[in-house]
Amino acid sequence: MNVDAEVGKIDALLALLGECQESQVTRIAGEHLQGARIYLLGAMTNEYKVNLDLARQAAGAISDHGIRQKANHIVSGLMEAEQVR
Numbered sequence: 001m002n003v004d005a006e007v008g009k010i011d012a013l014l015a016l017l018g019e020c021q022e023s024q025v026t027r028i029a030g031e032h033l034q035g036a037r038i039y040l041l042g043a044m045t046n047e048y049k050v051n052l053d054l055a056r057q058a059a060g061a062i063s064d065h066g067i068r069q070k071a072n073h074i075v076s077g078l079m080e081a082e083q084v085r
Contacts, residue, residue: 007040010037010050013070016031016071022064023062025058025061029058029059029062032058034047036051039051045082052075053079054074055079057077059071059072059075060072
C-alpha cells in the first residue's frame, strides 16, 4: 500500500470516529490517528507504528460494536501494510 492510500484510510477512519458519539475513547483514538498520519507523511516509521498501535488499543474500547469492528479492521490493515513495507 502506498502512502497516499494509507493516508486515505486514516482519513476514512477519522471520519468514521466522527460519526461516533464523542467520548474520551474516540478523542484518544483520533489523537493517535492524527499522530500516525503526521508521522506517516514525515516518513517516521517507528513513531507511525507506535501511534497505530495506540490507536488500535483505543479503538478496541469504542462502545459502538460496528464502529469498533470497522476501526479495528482499518487499523489492522494499516499495520499489516507497514510490515510488508
